[in-house]
Amino acid sequence: xxxxxxxxxxxxxxxxxxxxxxxxxxxxxxxxxxxxxxxxxxxxxxxxxxxxxxxxxxxxxxxxxxxxxxxxxxxxxxxxxxxxxxxxxxxxxxxxxxxxxxxxxxxxxxxxxxxxxxxxxxxxxxxxxxxxxxxxxxxxxxxxxxxxxxxxxxxxxxxxxxxxxxxxxxxxxxxxxxxxxxxxxxxxxxxxxxxxxxxxxxxxxxxxxxxxxxxxxxxxxxxxxxxxxxxxxxxxxxxxxxxxxxxxxxxxxxxxxxxxxxxxxxxxxxxxxxxxxxxxxxxxxxxxxxxxxxxxxxxxxxxxxxxxxxxxxxxxxx
Ligand code: NAD
Ligand code: UDP
Numbered sequence: 186x187x188x189x190x191x192x193x194x195x196x197x198x199x200x201x202x203x204x205x206x207x208x209x210x211x212x213x214x215x216x217x218x219x220x221x222x223x224x225x226x227x228x229x230x231x232x233x234x235x236x237x238x239x240x241x242x243x244x245x246x247x248x249x250x251x252x253x254x255x256x257x258x259x260x261x262x263x264x265x266x267x268x269x270x271x272x273x274x275x276x277x278x279x280x281x282x283x284x285x286x287x288x289x290x291x292x293x294x295x296x297x298x299x300x301x302x303x304x305x306x307x308x309x310x311x312x313x314x315x316x317x318x319x320x321x322x323x324x325x326x327x328x329x330x331x332x333x334x335x336x337x338x339x340x341x342x343x344x345x346x347x348x349x350x351x352x353x354x355x356x357x358x359x360x361x362x363x364x365x366x367x368x369x370x371x372x373x374x375x376x377x378x379x380x381x382x383x384x385x386x387x388x389x390x391x392x393x394x395x396x397x398x399x400x401x402x403x404x405x406x407x408x409x410x411x412x413x414x415x416x417x418x419x420x421x422x423x424x425x426x427x428x429x430x431x432x433x434x435x436x437x438x439x440x441x442x443x444x445x446x447x448x449x450x451x452x453x454x455x456x457x458x459x460x461x462x463x464x465x466x467x468x469x470x471x472x473x474x475x476x477x478x479x480x481x482x483x484x485x486x487x488x489x490x491x492x493x494x495x496x497x498x499x500x501x502x503x
Pocket of ligand 1 (some may be wrong): 197198199200201202203206221222223224225226227228246247248249263264265266267268281287305306307308362363364365366367403
């Protein structure tokens with residue numbers, strides 16, 4: 186497939202944060218999109234602006250139980266899964282279920298229609314990495330029985346299942362390993378660091394920095410991640426391919442940056458570091474650059490400013 190124009194695409198998790206931006210991009214490129222979402226962490230509000238689009242359909246369904254089949258398909262993009270630590274720790278069994286049964290149903294759908302399949306995997310497959318930055322050939326350092334394992338091991342199983350369908354059943358599959366992505370439509374209650382800090386800064390509340398804040402993350406603006414996903418879907422590469430931004434920051438510096446950008450009077454509070462919280466994280470983007478000609482283009486300052494403006498508008502409208 187060279188282009189999305191006229192393509193028929195299923196997006197599981199299409200009413201979530203990344204999924205909603207992805208649906209919007211697919212529609213803009215001329216695809217017909219069937220979003221399937223249980224709304225367990227996503228909302229209709231995320232896709233409100235495309236609900237009337239003639240090529241967009243949102244079906245409410247739990248993909249762990251099965252996926253409604255809209256007929257001929259070119260692409261199945263499988264994003265359904267609770268993604269924030271707060272969400273997946275609240276729903277451990279559902280998270281394992283969607284990573285296993287949900288992924289299997291999405292792979293079966295792709296196989297039935299001879300469609301290309303993309304799994305949205307995660308940098309969490311590298312766990313608390315012993316190699317830095319993380320390249321795709323690093324096997325990771327995951328605690329298989331820790332609380333985060335429902336997500337980390339769930340995604341590792343989903344990757345394994347995807348590769349088994351490729352090898353044993355000939356399905357045209359690929360795997361994106363997404364690193365921390367942020368932007369408008371993330372809910373501040375979902376506990377992830379950017380919406381939490383932005384919400385706190387806009388309300389002059391203390392920013393809750395976990396531990397001493399020396400742990401690092403590399404934050405990618407959502408439209409950059411979505412562009413990488415689209416390029417990977419249109420390529421014939423089996424993956425895995427890291428998608429993220431390789432600008433690395435400590436969590437403490439991120440808190441200070443957000444306080445500055447939001448012109449906030451907030452102070453910093455230190456809270457307990459969650460169990461198994463990875464110490465460092467930064468993608469090696471060599472493969473993404475070479476295979477997809479892709480690298481992120483939005484700086485943290487720009488992306489964070491846009492996220493702050495978005496959340497500020499919501500706050501004023503409330
Ligand atoms: P999100 O929680 O906003 O989106 C996930 C969507 O999946 C939600 O709309 C939710 O309702 C839906 N969902 C969950 N379980 C479902 C089920 N059983 N059936 C149907 N729908 C279900 O999170 P997000 O940040 O948009 O993440 C999207 C995908 O990207 C996830 O697979 C996640 O693992 C992956 N990812 C995201 C990031 C990031 O930083 N945002 C990083 C790595 C990987
Ligand atoms: N974090 C924090 N304060 C918060 C929320 C998160 O200091 O209120 C930290 C968290 O401990 C981790 C980093 O920010 O070190 C990123 O957390 P997030 O939940 O966004 O994603 P993760 O990369 O852990 O999946």
